[in-house]
Amino acid sequence: MPALILASASPRRSELLKQLGLAHTIHVADIDETPLCNESPADYVLRVADEKSHTIHQHYPEDSVVIAADTSVVLGDKIMGKPESLEHAMEMLSLLSANTHQVFSAVSIRGRYTQHCLSVSDVTFRAITAQEIIQYWHTGEPDDKAGAYAIQGLASTFIKNINGSFSGIMGLPLFETAQLLSNEGINIFNE
Ligand SMILES: Cc1cn([C@H]2C[C@H](O)[C@@H](COP(=O)(O)OP(=O)(O)OP(=O)(O)O)O2)c(=O)[nH]c1=O
Secondary structure, eight states, rough: OOOOOOOOOOHHHHHHHHTTTTOOOEEOOOOOOOOTTTTHHHHHHHHHHHHHHHHHHHSOOTTOOOEEEEEEEEETTTTEOOOSSHHHHHHHHHHHHTSEEEEEEEEEEEESEEEEEEEEEEEEOOOOOHHHHHHHHHHHTTTGGGGGGTTGGEEEEEEEESOOHHHHHHHHHHHHHHHHHHHTTSSSSSO
């Protein structure tokens, strides 16, 4: 079994990998995550995930497997990252209120092969008030989450419906991840 390295600072991604029973070390990739001019959401998350896995794979032997991911919340042509302030969270969550948006999550895996894939999910919010957004902000939960919410937390009370992958919305689509890892000889059921 090759060594598995998670190129991510996201505790959620590590938890999700552990959910598959996969032991891993963490080596955070510090890269510029600014979208390029006119870059589509799909191209953006795939490029950033690839840059993260590439940066970290350089530090390890060829036969190690590095996994990286990138998640964005997308509404129309707006790509939403993490909130920088209460005002920024208010702006994003007001747009998501009473609306359906997409969550794009890319996974990039480098080992013997270079592989990546994309998970896109639809998420529908009920109407949320400015008062709720302010209270939600003060819980600290929106802080380091794309679109300023966490489906796995209190924001579950805002979400009427999802069509897609719960783990993908949380930051690491496990169905796709398991498929890519099996191409590298990492199998969930026969470690
Ligand atoms: C939409 C959504 C996002 N998120 C999180 C997943 C990611 O951690 C974060 C999106 O930011 P990312 O830039 O994808 O990841 P990150 O900065 O946390 O970690 P790294 O770049 O080192 O891998 O938002 C949730 O936890 N729940 C959600 O419902």
